[in-house]
Amino acid sequence: MKPERFLISDAVSYGWQTMTQNIGFFLLVMLIFFVANGIFGGLQGFSGQLNGVAIAIIAIIFSLLNLVIGVFINMAQVKIGLDFCDQKPADYNDIYNQYPRFWYFLGGMVLYGLLVMAGFILLIIPGIYWAVKYQFVPYLILDRGMGPVEAFHKAHDITQGVWWHLFVFNLAAIGITIVGFLLCCVGTLFAVPIVIVAMAYVYRSLLATEPSAQMMAPAPQMAPPPQRTVPQPPVPPVPPTA
DSSP, X not given: OOOOSSOHHHHHHHHHXXXXXXXXXXXXXXXXXXXXXXXXXXXXXHHTTOOSHHHHHHHHXXXXXXXXXXHHHHHHHHHHHHHHHTTOOOOGGGGTTTGGGHHHHHHHHHHHHHHHHHHHXXXXXXXXXXXXXXXXXXXXXXXXXXXXXXXXXXXXXXXXXXXXXXXXXXXHHHHHHHHHHHTTTTTHHHHHHHHHHHHHHHHHHHHHTOHHHHHSOOOOOOOXXXXXXXXXXXXXXXXXXX
């Protein structure tokens, strides 16, 4: 049987260990995410219930702000997960320091959402397939500095041959999140960080074992350059002693 390119148990275990060792950092970060989502989501919902042209404009503004906050939260989650997988220390700057890639990230997420939506319209199964197949597009945009189209091509390559295994991992991640939600919702403060780090762990594992990289022919071995011999000057004869 062909060995898997990552183990689900290893990914979840790494996410658990990382969360428990940095629990203070993750709790504060998750609280920031929840508060930001709650404030702008609440303002958007409240403004949507009012009438009038001016109120409609305000509602659109709040909707755009809510979108921007959501993109920044997704970017922060990807960056935090990658940094922990790269053995970098916890850094609160990861919440906002990816802003130069905002438009690329947003473009990638819009294309991803449209693709998955089209797949669900086509009898659901294609949507599920594409959702798993291209789920690492945001990671490639931030980690490798790719544009959205290039990231889609690369995501296709790194997930080649592991779709079912990746699908099962996603089910496990959803299960962890649901369990956290059922624990009076407070458990999500601990469950979501586990999933964030585990997802980055899987991405790093797939990138390191990419089939196209393994199938590349080794670089030709160059013959060493010939050794140049420098002629030595002749040694003058020693005159005989009397």
